[in-house]
Amino acid sequence: MATKQLSISATVEITEILMAELGEIGFDIFEDTDSGMKAYCPLENYDASAAHEIITRYRFLGPIDVVESEIEKQNWNAVWETNYDxxxxxxxxxxxxxxxxxxxxxxxxxxxxxxxxxxxxxxxxxxxxxxxxxxxxxxxxxxxxxxxxxxxxxxxxxxxxxxxxxxxxxxxxxxxxxxxxxxxxxxxxxxxxxxxxxxxxxxxxxxxxxxxxxxxxxxxxxxxxxxxxxxxxxxxxxxxxxxxxxxxxxxxxxxxxxxxxxxxxxxxxxxxxxx
Structure with missing residues (x-):
């Protein structure tokens, strides 16, 4: 099963808010990055309009850049091994x-x-x-x-x-x-x-x-x-x-x-x- 990945570049304040909001619409995994975070949601549960509405709602706090992609389940361990300390x-x-x-x-x-x-x-x-x-x-x-x-x-x-x-x-x-x-x-x-x-x-x-x-x-x-x-x-x-x-x-x-x-x-x- 594929998973939707949102790579979000924003301040810590904004990413913490987005983490809480995205957690309410099916995103259940969050990974800190140098520029913000990555948020993951099972593709079958992904609501694009709801996600975009949340991100748009908080743009007044500062710049938010989002890159969407999909990853397969079998690639997940490799993703973690490169980032997991x-x-x-x-x-x-x-x-x-x-x-x-x-x-x-x-x-x-x-x-x-x-x-x-x-x-x-x-x-x-x-x-x-x-x-x-x-x-x-x-x-x-x-x-x-x-x-x-x-x-x-x-x-x-x-x-x-x-x-x-x-x-x-x-x-x-x-x-x-x-x-x-x-x-x-x-x-x-x-x-x-x-x-x-x-x-x-x-x-x-x-x-x-x-x-x-x-x-x-x-x-x-x-x-x-x-x-x-x-x-x-x-x-x-x-x-x-x-x-x-x-x-x-x-x-x-x-x-x-x-x-x-x-x-x-x-x-x-x-x-x-x-x-």
Whole structure:
């Protein structure tokens, strides 16, 4: 299946806005470049008029140059290998591809060979989620990874001692990629399946992880709460710091109480606990 690629040249301020907006219309992978970013969307989901409208809407902020192209699925690994450097998250985690050497100085070494899946660890929201996970009592707990992507958060959960981890994603490529990455990390006990939160049985977990985007989080918050034990923790990211109030307003009636909020370059993360 082909994928639409938009190579966008713009300022950091503009690309961050476009990333959030394009994420609402089917773009699910974003790659930083020296001049801006590259955004990717499965060709079958690509809405040209919506994408062009978003880009036109923000031209008043400054110049935006866009080059459209299509890439095939089998070329994706080659694309990543030319741009994918290991990322270290404080002293907690080193996230690398299989062609990189391990870093023995960190607590956890995670191997990710991305295909058409979001989640190489380079995005600020992944950093925020990982740091928050190290503050949770995950050992011996059950964990649900919403929109698992490449499986990074699922593997970290297992390596932190989780008893059972299950992840799902609407993208079949993500499920395929997560299973392959699980084998690279000795995390074959993690289970992955295609679907949304509504396809998941009403089984309660100790920890629910959701690093997606604001609108999906708002739409699905009640479903997360239904699948969370009393006293369990919910980690949310994938949104901007200015979105925190609206997410907290939606969380409160569900019995989800704020324990911590963090941010990194205007991206935010919430740690909530179910009363």
């Amino acid at each position: 290991p990322i270290r998250i404080s002293d907690h985690v080193n996230i690398r591809a299989s062609f990189h050497e391990p870093d023995p100085s960190v607590a956890l070494d995670i191997v990710i060979n991305p295909k058409m899946s979001f989640g190489t660890g380079h995005h600020e929201t992944t950093t925020l989620m990982v740091k928050a996970m190290f503050l949770l009592p995950i050992e011996g707990k059950t964990v649900l990874d919403v929109g698992t992507g490449t499986g990074i958060l699922a593997f970290i959960s297992l390596k932190l001692g989780a008893d059972r981890v299950h992840g799902f994603d609407i993208d079949p490529w993500s499920v395929e990629n997560s299973i392959e990455n699980a084998a690279l990390n000795g995390c074959e006990s993690a289970t992955f399946q295609e679907g949304t939160i509504c396809n998941e049985p009403l089984v309660a977990y100790d920890v629910v992880l959701a690093n997606i985007n604001r609108n999906i989080l708002l739409n699905e918050l009640s479903e997360y709460a239904l699948r969370l034990h009393a006293g369990g923790h919910l980690l949310l990211s994938g949104f901007y710091a200015e979105d925190i109030p609206i997410l907290l307003e939606a969380s409160s009636p569900l019995g989800l109480q704020l324990e911590e909020k963090t941010s990194l370059r205007n991206w935010a993360c919430l740690r909530l606990r179910k009363a």
